[in-house]
Amino acid sequence: MEKNKIKYKVLIIDDEAQIRRLLRMTLETNEYKVFEAASAKEGMLAVTMNHPDVILLDLGLPDESGLTLLGRLREWSAVPIIVLTVQDSESVMIEALDSGADDYVTKPFNAGELLARIRVAIRHSLRMDESPVFRSGGLEVDINSRVTRLNKEEVKLTATEYSLLLIFIRNAGKVLTHSFISREIWSAPYADNAQILRVHIAQLRKKIENEPSVPELLITEPGVGYRLKILPVAEQQLL
Amino acid sequence: MLRTSIWKYSSRSDFSEYLIAFLAIAIAAGICFPLSHIIGIVSVGLILLMVVAVLALFLGRWPLMFAAILNVLVWDYFFQKPLFSIGVYQIEDLFANIADLLVAVVSVILITRIRKSQTILQNSQERLTILNNFLESMNDVKSISEVVQIAGENLKKHFGQEAVIYLKDKNRHTLAPALYGNSELHNTEGVALAGSLFLESSSGRSGDSKTGPYGISYFPLLDPRETIGIIGIKLESGIPSDEDKMILFKSFITIIASTLGREISIEAAMEKGLLDHSEKLFQAVLSSVSHELRTPIAIISAAVDNLNDARTSSEPGKRRQICDELESASNRLNNLVENILDMSRIESGLLKLNLQYCDIADLVGLVVKDMKGELNGHRLNITMPENLSLIKADISLIRQVLVNILRNAMMYTPAGTGIEINAANDPADMVSLIVRDHGPGVPNENLEHLFEKFYRVPGSRSGGTGLGLAIVRAFVEAHKGFIRASNDSGGGLRITMTFKAEK
Structure with a gap:
C-alpha cells in the first residue's frame, strides 16, 4: 500500500446507526476517511464542515426527506452524491437522479458494487476520465479522431449513435435516466422519444456489444435508464 | 280509482242519461201544456230551452244533443199550430224552430267544451300531483333495489302494471343478467329482446320500445349521458293510447331512469372510495414491511461483506462488533416476524387469552x-x-x-x-x-x-x-x-x- 496516499472523504447520511457503523468499517478498510450524520440537519452541517469527496445519502431521514436535502445541497455544491435507500421504486430513483444525484444503490447492497460506484463518482468529480481514448472491455473510442473500434476492428456509427455513445462515455459508469438522454440528444421530453431511444440503443448495442442480446457494456437499469459499464480492458482480444 | 276518474271521463253516456233528458223534457212539456194559452208558445219554447241548458250542466254530449232535438220536436208537436203534428205551416214557425235548435245545440257545445277543459285542467293537476309524489319518493331512496321497488309500486298503483328492470353491466357494455323487480316477468325471450334493445339504444340507433312475448313491453332507461338499462312492463292493454296517459307514463320512465342513474353513480363512487382506501392500506403495508425487512437484511449483508474481507475480520475487535451487529439485526427481524404474527392472530380473530x-x-x-x-x-x-x-x-x-x-x-x-x-x-x-x-x-x-x-x-x-x-x-x-x-x-x-x- 502506498504511503501518503490521499484519503478520500466519504460522508454517510443515514439514520440507521448499524448501517453507518458497518459502512464505516467497509470504507475505512478500503482507505476512505468516513464522516457520519444521522439526520438531514447534521448532514448539511457535515457537508459544510468536512468537505466530503462523495456523499452516501439515505432517502428516509427523520427530519426531512433525503430528496429535499439533495435539492438543497445541489443549490450550492457539486459534490458527488450516491443515493442509498431501501425504496426501490423506479419513480423515486428517477426523481433522485433528476434532482442531481449521481448514482443510486439499493439496500441491501453489495460492498464491492458500492465501492465501484464510489470510485466512479470520485473520478468524475475530479475529471480524471478526460483522456482522448475511452476503453472498456473490447470497446475503444478515440474521441479526437471519432473512431470506434470493437475488438480492434473499426465499427461505423451513425451520427446519432455516435453522439449517444459520447454521452455515455462522458458519464461512464453512471446511470443515465431516459429523460436525461432524451434531453441531451433531442432537447425534448422522453415521452416523445421513448420508442426512438430504445431503437437507437438496440442499434448501438449491435455495434459495440460482443453479444447484443446479453449486453455487458451498455446495460439496462430497469425502469430508470441505461449505464455504460467500465470493464477491464480485454487483453485477450489482442491475440 | 284514479283510472276511472281521470281516464274515462269523456263521452261515456249510458242509457240513463238519455232517459233523464227525455223525462226532463217530458215533465217540462207536461207542466207547460195546460199553461200554454196563458203564457204563449214563445215562453214555452224558452222554458224548454232552459231545461236543455240546465241538463247541459251534468249530462254528456250526445244525451244533450238528443235533448236539443227532442226539445224542438216537442215544441213543434205539442205547442205549435196545428197541434199534435210535426211539420211547419207558417214561415215564422220554421225560423222559430231553427233558432230554437241552433240555440240549444250551440249552448250544448259551449257548455260541454267548458266542462271538458275544466276536466283537462283537473287531470293535469292530478297528474302533476302524481308526478310530484313519485319524484319525492324517488328522492328519498337509498339504493338501486329500493328505486326498483318504489318504481314498481307506483307503476302498479297508477297504471296497474308490473315491471322488471335489467341494468347495464358496470364493466362491459352489455346488459347484466341480474334483474330487479317482478321475477314473473322474467323470461329468456324477454332478456334477449331487452339485450338487443339495449345495444340499439346505447349505440344511438333508434331504440324506442319493443313489445315482446307475454305482452311485456320494453323501454330503454336513458340517463342523460347513456342508456343505463331496460325496463320491461306488462301493460294491460298495450302501450297507452291516450296521449295524456302516455306522457305521464314516459315521465315515470324518465324519473326511474334518472334516479337509477344517480344511485348507480353513487354506488360506483362508494366502491371507488373503498378501493382507494384498501389500495392505500396495501401501499402502506408494502412500504412499511419492505423497509423493515430490508433494513436488517441490508445490515446483515453489509456485515457479511465485512466478515468476508480478511483485512477487517482479522481484527478481533472488529469481528466482535460485526457479530453484535448481526445479532441485533436478527433480533430486529425476529421482532418484525413476531409483530406480523401477532397482527394476523388479532385479525383472524384467533386471539385467545390465557388469563x-x-x-x-x-x-x-x-x-x-x-x-x-x-x-x-x-x-x-x-x-x-x-x-x-x-x-x-x-x-x-x-x-x-x-x-x-x-x-x-x-x-x-x-x-x-x-x-x-x-x-x-x-x-x-x-x-x-x-x-x-x-x-x-x-x-x-x-x-x-x-x-x-x-x-x-x-x-x-x-x-x-x-x-x-x-x-x-x-x-x-x-x-x-x-x-x-x-x-x-x-x-x-x-x-x-x-x-x-x-x-
Whole structure:
C-alpha cells in the first residue's frame, strides 16, 4: 500500500446507526476517511464542515426527506452524491437522479458494487476520465479522431449513435435516466422519444456489444435508464 | 280509482242519461201544456230551452244533443199550430224552430267544451300531483333495489302494471343478467329482446320500445349521458293510447331512469372510495414491511461483506462488533416476524387469552431486564406503589404490550432522555399503567391516529413496522382495558392503560 496516499472523504447520511457503523468499517478498510450524520440537519452541517469527496445519502431521514436535502445541497455544491435507500421504486430513483444525484444503490447492497460506484463518482468529480481514448472491455473510442473500434476492428456509427455513445462515455459508469438522454440528444421530453431511444440503443448495442442480446457494456437499469459499464480492458482480444 | 276518474271521463253516456233528458223534457212539456194559452208558445219554447241548458250542466254530449232535438220536436208537436203534428205551416214557425235548435245545440257545445277543459285542467293537476309524489319518493331512496321497488309500486298503483328492470353491466357494455323487480316477468325471450334493445339504444340507433312475448313491453332507461338499462312492463292493454296517459307514463320512465342513474353513480363512487382506501392500506403495508425487512437484511449483508474481507475480520475487535451487529439485526427481524404474527392472530380473530393473576410491577421488572440490551442510552425510571392490585391478564400479551410501547418510545425519542414507567390504583377499582417519554411528543391532532395500523406521525423518522402500537391497542382491548395517548404537560408522550383490578 502506498504511503501518503490521499484519503478520500466519504460522508454517510443515514439514520440507521448499524448501517453507518458497518459502512464505516467497509470504507475505512478500503482507505476512505468516513464522516457520519444521522439526520438531514447534521448532514448539511457535515457537508459544510468536512468537505466530503462523495456523499452516501439515505432517502428516509427523520427530519426531512433525503430528496429535499439533495435539492438543497445541489443549490450550492457539486459534490458527488450516491443515493442509498431501501425504496426501490423506479419513480423515486428517477426523481433522485433528476434532482442531481449521481448514482443510486439499493439496500441491501453489495460492498464491492458500492465501492465501484464510489470510485466512479470520485473520478468524475475530479475529471480524471478526460483522456482522448475511452476503453472498456473490447470497446475503444478515440474521441479526437471519432473512431470506434470493437475488438480492434473499426465499427461505423451513425451520427446519432455516435453522439449517444459520447454521452455515455462522458458519464461512464453512471446511470443515465431516459429523460436525461432524451434531453441531451433531442432537447425534448422522453415521452416523445421513448420508442426512438430504445431503437437507437438496440442499434448501438449491435455495434459495440460482443453479444447484443446479453449486453455487458451498455446495460439496462430497469425502469430508470441505461449505464455504460467500465470493464477491464480485454487483453485477450489482442491475440 | 284514479283510472276511472281521470281516464274515462269523456263521452261515456249510458242509457240513463238519455232517459233523464227525455223525462226532463217530458215533465217540462207536461207542466207547460195546460199553461200554454196563458203564457204563449214563445215562453214555452224558452222554458224548454232552459231545461236543455240546465241538463247541459251534468249530462254528456250526445244525451244533450238528443235533448236539443227532442226539445224542438216537442215544441213543434205539442205547442205549435196545428197541434199534435210535426211539420211547419207558417214561415215564422220554421225560423222559430231553427233558432230554437241552433240555440240549444250551440249552448250544448259551449257548455260541454267548458266542462271538458275544466276536466283537462283537473287531470293535469292530478297528474302533476302524481308526478310530484313519485319524484319525492324517488328522492328519498337509498339504493338501486329500493328505486326498483318504489318504481314498481307506483307503476302498479297508477297504471296497474308490473315491471322488471335489467341494468347495464358496470364493466362491459352489455346488459347484466341480474334483474330487479317482478321475477314473473322474467323470461329468456324477454332478456334477449331487452339485450338487443339495449345495444340499439346505447349505440344511438333508434331504440324506442319493443313489445315482446307475454305482452311485456320494453323501454330503454336513458340517463342523460347513456342508456343505463331496460325496463320491461306488462301493460294491460298495450302501450297507452291516450296521449295524456302516455306522457305521464314516459315521465315515470324518465324519473326511474334518472334516479337509477344517480344511485348507480353513487354506488360506483362508494366502491371507488373503498378501493382507494384498501389500495392505500396495501401501499402502506408494502412500504412499511419492505423497509423493515430490508433494513436488517441490508445490515446483515453489509456485515457479511465485512466478515468476508480478511483485512477487517482479522481484527478481533472488529469481528466482535460485526457479530453484535448481526445479532441485533436478527433480533430486529425476529421482532418484525413476531409483530406480523401477532397482527394476523388479532385479525383472524384467533386471539385467545390465557388469563392468570398478574402483578404489573413484576412484569415491568421482567420486561425491563429483557430489554437492557436495546436501551441505547435511554434511562428508565420505574415507580411502583407497594400495594398495587393484581390484574387478570394474559402475561405474554401484556408483556408484548410493554415491549412495543418501550420500543416505540426509544425509537422516537433522542438517546439519553428518560422514560418513566408508573402504575397506580387509580381509580380505586382499576390499575393504571403509564409510560411517559421525554421526546418531542405528538401533535394533538395526530394523537387519535397513533394506534392505527401503519399510521406514521407526519415528519417522524422512518422505521418501525407500523404495527407495534396497533397490536398494543388490540391486546389491551382484548383484556377489556382502555388505552389513551396524550401529551404530557411537561413535554413528551404519555400512554395510559387501565385494567380492571382483581380484589
